[in-house]
Every structure is written in C-alpha cells, then in structure tokens.
Amino acid sequence: MLLIEEFLDNCYEISREISEEVLNALIEYIEDNYEKIDDPLLSDVEIRVKLEEFRDYIIEAKKLSTQRALKRLSHVRGMVERFKYNFLTYSITCEDSDFAKPLDLPIKYAKGVGPAREKLLKKLGIETIGDLISFFPRDYEDRRKVIPLMYVRENEKITTKGVLKSVEKNKKGDLVIVSALLQDGINQVILKWFNQEFKEMEVKQLVGSEVYVTGTVKRGFFGAMEIQNPEISLSDSPERTILPVYSLTENLTQKTIRKIILDNLPSICNLRDLIPKEILEERKLIDVWKAYTGMHFPKSSFHYKISRKRLAYEELLLFQTALYLSKRNVKQVGGIPKSFSGKLAEEFISKLPFRLTNAQKRAHAEIREDMRSPDPMNRLLQGDVGSGKTLVAELAIIDNYEAGYQSAFMVPTSILAIQHFQKLFNHLTDLGIRVALLIGSTSQREKEKIKFALRNGDLDVVVGTHALIQEDVHFANLGLVIIDEQHRFGVKQREELISKGKVVDTLIMTATPIPRTLSLTLYGDLDMSVIDEM
Template identity: 35%
Template sequence: MRPADLNPLFAAASALRGIGPKTGALLDRLLGRKGQPARVIDLLLHLPHATIDRRARPKIRDAARDAVVVIEGRVTAHHPPGNTRGRAPYKVLIEDDTGDVTLVFFLNNFAWVEKALPIGTTRWVSGKLESWDGHLQMVHPDRVMDEEGLKALPAVEPIYGLTDGLYPRILTKAVEAAVGRMPDLPEWLEPNRAILLGWPSFADALLAVHYPTSPSVLDPQSQPMQRLAYDELLASQFALATVRGRMRDNNGRPTIGTGVASDRILAALPFRLTAGQEEALAEIRADMAGPKRMLRLLQGDVGSGKTIVALLAMATAIEAGHQTALMVPTEILARQHFERLTTLGAHAGITVALLTGRDKASERAKTLEGLANGAIALVIGTHALFQDSVVFQDLGLIVVDEQHRFGVAQRLALTEKGRSADMLLMTATPIPRTLVMTVFGDMDASAVREKPAGRQSIETRAAPIERLSEVVAAMQRSIEEGARVYWVCPLVTESEEVDLVAAEERFETLCQVFGDKVRLVHGQMKPAERDAAVADFASGEARILVATTVIEVGIDVPEASIMVIEHAERFGLAQLHQLRGRVGRGQARSSCLLLYKAPLGETPGARIMTMRETEDGFRIAEEDLRLRGEGELIGTRQSGLPSFRVANLDHHAKLLTEARQDAADLYATDPTLKTPRGEAMRRLLYLFERDAAVRLIEAG
C-alpha cells in the first residue's frame, strides 16, 4: 500500500484550493493520462522549462534594449486612439528623471488601461523594452503594478508548458497549491551523499526549481536539478533491479543441451552462421548452463538473423527436456515465425504449435493439451500465451520478440508459467548503451551486428512529394520487370482512423494505374482479410502492398525489392530504418525511396540525411537518441516504464551510472526495503510511479 503521507499528492489536481471545474479540465488535458486525471504530483513534477529574469530594475536611460526589464515611472499622458473601432493602439507615456517610455496597448478594453495607469501616479511596468522610430516603447507590458504589486512580483519568474486556454498565472497558482501539499519526507539517499555534493533535500529541490532565485537554477547541472534527476534515476534503477532480481533469484537450473537438434537445424540452413550469431549463441548457452535464471537482451539490426539464434537457443532447451515459448506482438509475425520454424523444426524432430487470439476452439484446446502434457516442444504466440488457461508441463526458455511492445507486467506474467524458465528478450531496434542501462538496468546484452551472407544493400534516395507522378511512372517500369513494392502511407496523427483515410486514398489512386495488382493492409482490417492481402503479395498475384506502419514488423517477403515511404518527414529514424528493412531480403537489387514535403525542417532533414548515409542500425539508434531523446526512442511507455520527467540522459548520463550502482548496492543489502533507508525508498518509488517494484517486493 502507498504510504499514507503520500496520499495528498495523488489526489486529483482539480481538488486543490482555488481550482474550479474549468481549470481542472485544462489541467487534465495538460497533465492527465487516458483514464487518469491530473494529480497533485503531476503538478509538482511539471517543472518550468525557462524563466523570465525580472531582477533588473534600472533607470529608463540605463535600461537594456530588447530585454525584459522592470521600470519605475510616473504616468504623464494618455493617448487613446481617435477611432475606437479602428485598430490603432492606446498609448500611455511614463517617465523618470532620465527619460520616458511609451506603453503600447492593442486592445479594446481601454477602461482597464485608464484604471491601471491613472495620470500622475507612480507605476512599475515589466516587459520587453525596444526602440521604435527613435523612441523607447514597451508593447503590452507583462505586468503593470503599484507598490504592493511590485512586492509580490517574483524576481525570477518560472515559465511552464501550457495548453490552449490555460494561462500562466492560473498554472502558477495551481503549482503553489500543490507545493502546499508536500509532506515532510524521510531522506532516501545515502547519508553522506547529499552532504558531500551539497544537494538539497527532495522537497527543497522542488521548491528551488518552482521558485527560482536565478535562471541558472534550471540548468540541468544545478544542484536542485541534479538532485531531482538522481532521485528519478535511482527510482528507475531500483525498480529494474527488483524486476531483474525477482526473475533471476527464483531458483534457476542449469540447462545443457546434447547438440543433436541444433546440429540438424544448422545442417538444414542454406547458409552458415555469422561470427556475430555464433558469439551471441555462445553467450546465451553459457547463461542457460549456469545455476541462475538467464535474463539476456539480444539486439540485432534488421535482417541480422536473430530468429535463427533464438531457435538454436530453444533447441538447446528442448534437447535438455524442456519446453520453449516465443512471444511476438502481432498475429502476422506469429504466423510467419510459425511457418518458418515449423519447417526447420521438422528437420530436428521438434513439434511446433501456434497460439493466437483467433484460433478455433478445437485448435486451441488441442494446443493447450499439448502444452500441458509436454507433446508440444515449441509454441509461438501473441498475448494469448500468458492467459491463465495456458499451462506448460515444463517451460524452460521464454523468448520475447520485439520486447518493447510488451509491458514489464506481461513479461513477468509469462515467467510465472515456468518458475525456473530462462528469458531471452529480442529487439530489432538497436539500443544505445545508455538506454540499455535506462530501460533494462544491468541486464546482460548480446549484439548481432553484421548481416548474414546474401542480404542485399539497399539504395536509399529522397525526393519531394511533388514528384509523385514520376515515382509512379518509374514504378510501372520496375513492376513490368517483376519487382514488388511496399508503399507505406504517412503517419498523419496518432489517430488510426486518420491514418487509414490516407492509406485508402493512396490505394485508390494506385489502383487507377495498376488495377488489381494493388492490395491494402492496415490495423483496422479483419485478420483474415489482412492475411489474404499479404498472401497475395507474397505469391506475386499482387505487386504493390499499400500499408500503414502495421508492416513495420512481421511481414517478410524476400521478393519485395522497393520500399516507398510517403511523407517520410513524419516518421522517426528508428521507424524509417525498420520499414526499410522490409526489403533487401532476396536476390533482387533493392531500393528505398523517402518522399517528403518540402521545405524540410532541421530535424526531419537530419533524419533523411542519416538514412541516405548509412544502413547501420546501431549508428542510426545513436543518432535517433540524439534527435528524439531517450523517452521516445524505443517507446518506454510501451515497455511498461514511464518516460523520464526530470532526468535527461544528454546531461545526466554520469548520474545514471551512479544511480545504477547505488540501486544494486541497496538491493543487495535490503531487497525488501525493511531498513529506515528502505522505508524511505518506498516513498521515492511511489513518487516516480515505479510502485510496480513495491508490489513485486510485497508479493515475495
């Protein structure tokens, strides 16, 4: 259970004093999530991204131009526009003993100006001072204050991210109310750490950032920001240490194969393993042979041959008398793995089964029986694998493909099917080292870098969307020569419905040119229809497959040699690389065409340039991390981990390393968080929503 003193922080933000229903709805839009309104903790961790420095209080003569200043002046004249219906501004002159400034207001509420700036009074105004036609002016001052208002003005004003309709002063008041809810928290850092580094407490760090005394407080390397970033990284790393410890400490067992099934599979392959595949397989088998449960990440670029490595690892488990499971995110991918592995498994006498959400009741019952009595050695499936009805006789190895599409809880649910089962996570999105530490903690990782023999290089070109007719004409020539083409439609919004419209429109225009040689695939189709469209493309009956990003993983047609990605500027680098990897799998010379809408912005332009320069997924991953940040690169939201709200790996990579070691030490000495520091640590896990780790601890 969440400690009672934290409950006020998890109350709805709309319940705060001074927050009415209208503001509450705006806060929900800004900070809420699906099914969850904005909470007090969301306001506390919604840190300002910039400041307005109002410390300068110069005389008019000495005030800096094109900068925000606070000026004291006497109101000496009003110059209202002659025609109140026109767009002319209302001007007010203020002066001190060194000069004067014209205040300019473009608005119809002239009564407010007259009330706020009576002639003969002294007022303080704050805003950007600029020179116009030889005179000093301030257009729409941010603040117009009397002496009492000046006393309340923050010298350094924080600037927050907003949403339409939510004004800065309203959000500032909401943050003030949230700060008032902060309880007195125990210290969870090592006793000497904060003292040695001069860090404030967690609560004081939050106060310093929300009420900055200088703009430098928001620098990522400031003591308050470092403290908050370290706390978030420590919570994340301890949660990962707990998950890893739970998986590995549940009595592992040595799994050593005879090599018989593996040798038969190798003999059936039309190629030899690459050095990278052999090295990764050796690392996996060494883990499996050890006394602890394996938890290893297998990274490999698109088409690097990870699936064969996984199959040989599963063969080792089967040789030792265990069952194996391969979990994948989509039915398309499950069926393609099933077809390929069934053929290879037959050479080794391995019984392979398929389990998805749309199996017929009789098929499903037969599969469940085979898993329960041990007749099925290898099962391939989607989320259906971790349902309660799925029971294994002796599950020894779990392989999770495209692991970032499954949450931590889902992976844990599958491990419960085999209390001593080893786990191998696979990803075709190479992950930079810092991100491996962030998302997986101290997980062992293997990488398959080179492509197997026979994989074609892919020529990548870019062209503006205005040349669409030329592209279609060139495609006609290629199709006449036997080519098959993927045409991926743009990611218009996060709405599948909008994306679907784009795909259907492109499908219709291409049908006008190519007739019945075109098929359409998208996520809203019935699985049988989708499978039929893919089957037509694979057989050659169709030559063009128009698709949304549903083909990013899971469609493998070696004869496809052309990839067209429409509005490539709307896609991330990793996704572009994944899509490109659908071609170059057969003997034909392959190409990828990136169609973009000009002019290109700096970041989309950098993505397209990177795609043209390299096919190295590891280099692309590093560039993607630089361009997009760690939170979006591999979808930490999909992986079951909230993205960072404070920490930024560009600035806090060193803190990540330290937090990982700190978390490992704490887990080694106090895995159940019973010590005073451990009790404090529980609060940190809740504050940064890593409380799944607490539930694991409490579940034993």
C-alpha cells in the first residue's frame, strides 16, 4: 500500500542526479510500484489523470533518444513539486463567504458553541473566534493508511483498527495502568494507559465496538506488542483522511472540538496575510489561508509540513521586525556617552591574584567602546561557567562608576542575587563603590532605605531580581544594567530601562553556547562578545 505523496517523494529522491542509470532506476521503480498506490485522493478524477500523465511521461522516455530522455529526467523534481503544491494542498474558499465571523467575536457566538461548551473552551484558553482558529492540533491521526494488526511493527507510529475487548485496571504502587485488548479475529495488540485512571470508564464504554487506535507500537515486558497511551475513537467516520488531535479538557471529546473548529474555519477568511506576495513567491511559501487550513485539516502530510513552515516563517519574520523596530527606537532615543580614564579599573586589575585572559581583555575593550559611544550598548556576553564573565561585568561597573553613573545587576533568582552581591561587595567596596542587595525577602524597612539611597545617589550598585523593574525603584543617575541569563528578561523590559530620557547601557550574560546564526535570530538587536578561554 502506497500513498500518492510517498510515491512522489520516492520519485523525487531517485531523481537527484541526471544519468541513464538513474533514469532506468526511476522507470523500474514506477513500473514496480505504480499499481501499489492506494490513496483516497485517487477518487478525484483530475488527480488520477495528472498522476497517470506523470507516470506515462517518464515511462515513455524509454522510446526516446538518450539526450531527450535525460531532458525528461531533469524535469521530474520540478513536476513532483508542482504536483504536490497543486493537488496535495487546498484552502477553504473565501470569496463571498457568509460564514466568516469577526476574529474578536466572543467564543460563545461561534457556531456549535453553547453556554456549556463555552466554559469548556475557555478552560483551554479559547476566548474568541481568533483563539479558536489559532488553537492548533498537538498531533495528527493519519487514517489514510490503516495498518492491519498482523502488520504492526515495533517502534512505528501507526493507525490500526480492531474490536475492543476486555478492560482492566491495575495499581502498582503510585502507578495506575489501564489495559485493554484490541483484536481483529486473528491477531491482537495490548493497549495501555499509564496514570490515566479516567480512561477505564471511557474505554469500557467502547468494549465490543470497532475502533481506530493511533499510537507508537512497543514490545512489552513479556514480548507482546503494545501501544502505550494511544488515541482511540469509534470507527464511525470511515473516510480515509488525516484527523487533527487537539488538547482536551474534561467532558470535551476530539469529535466535538473537530466539528466546532471545522464549522468555524471559514473565519480564517478574516485573517490578513502579513507576508508580502513577493516574499511568498521567493520563499515558496503558501498563503495564510491555505496554511491555517493545512494546520487543522491537512490534505496530506506535505500540506501540514508546508503550513507549519509558513506560520513558523511568519513568526520569525515578525520577531525580527520587532527587534529591528526596537533597536531603531532605542537608537532614536539615544544612549549615554560616558567619559572615564579607566584608571580605577586598572587599579582593580593590578590587585587581582591572576591575570586576565586575552578573551576577557577583548570583551572588556568591546564593552568600553560601547559605553563611550552615544548609542546605547546592547551587548551579549557569552562564556562557559568559570570563564570569568562576572569579572568582566565588574570591570564594566567600575568604568560606569568612574563616569559618574549607577549600575543595576539583575539575576533570575534570589540565591544568585545573594551570591553576586557578596562577590561585588567584597571586590568593589575597597574602591569606594557602595553596593546593596534588593530582593523579595529584603525587609520592607530595608527596601525603603535602599530605594531612598538609589533615588538620592547614595548607592552606586544594586543587585537584585526582576523586582528592580517591578517595584517602584528610581535611580538618581542609572547608566548600566547587567542581566544574568537573557531568556528571563524580555526586550520590552530592557526598553523600560530609560534614565533621564536616555536608554541605559545593557550587558546580558549567558553561559548557554549560542551559534552565531542562532544568536542573530534570537538576539538580533544585540552585539556579541564571547569569552572562549578559561
């Protein structure tokens, strides 16, 4: 049994090179496998005719001269791509759609949703029609190929069919196992659900019924074939198709949510395609309406894959655009050009019991250059644990202090804040730099004392968690913010760090190795320094 897209994918792979040997292999594959195609899409006359034309175009190459035959071979991959885009995808028709409802319409007005279902959908975070059509499946149940029980193989995700037999529940300590038997008259497979006690009643109601079961086949402890935590549904929809599998809540079934989403899918017509047509064509991306259709009810695996690719591309494009606009806005506001001799930092370095590595020196020099610039610093400092990132950050704090500005050091947790405070306090106090700790457990009296000192310029450095942003903390002259582990703090929070109408310098430290290409994607608005020596 072969699906059309499997057949085409194999033809595509065989045709990677242009040679007589490859052509003969392709012709042999088509002659051996064309009749094995068993696909519900063959019921579409146009698809069947186009597939026959594709087959004949290649097989008839045997009658042509070598040059003309190889010319045909060179066309195969393009033909496969066009066939898949034209016939293995689809979109709902949006022209004159009377069923498209506004995306901001409350979910209670969606077709097929009453007061009871409204409450269930809201448990899933679905408040509006827009939320509903953006509630994408967590998986898919491919019923185009229903594998008989006798052909199930270990470690393969399959959909099979059989009659559900006995159900039982066993407890082994804290583990609850619900088991059932799936039979087709000759062969059988054990179904098991772990720590899903509610499945017992659900499955018992299906005993004696013919059901579809989807899951990954495993070999059990005693050698029998098992499908663990499978999806199970009545075989009351015999059409061979790809069914979406959604996250559920109690009293909401797959059948119900599929119907609700299908009935309201015309509302995707109110979506606006945010990607310009030229980019869609250049990147070979489908439009947003075909993508949303393919995410919920794909015509093929190919349709789902290109739908996901399209929406992922849009998400990254919007993210990059947001980063660009953020960087442009920050640049327009302007930074704080700092003037300092660097003598205080040199004094600090001279008292260290070790020498800075070349990587530390390079990173410090890059940070200094940023701090002296009229543009705000947005720099990512990357280095393994123990590479000396904190020492470089201390040097930046010293330079910032010498220029006459305060520093804020933000970390994800209170424990880290305490560790950093102790280190900074021990290292910087001898230079006359006043350091304080502000975390959630700091007493209210001490908090007010620290806030007052920061507001009046009596403190030079404060170490804390995101409370430094959330609580009503004001600085007399903030010039530098150091953030440990960027992923805990967003771009928006960095934009809030503005002092006296200017954007402060920001240094983000991370121990996570980030490839350059990924750093450009995730941290497109940041420059990067790497400490690659220990």
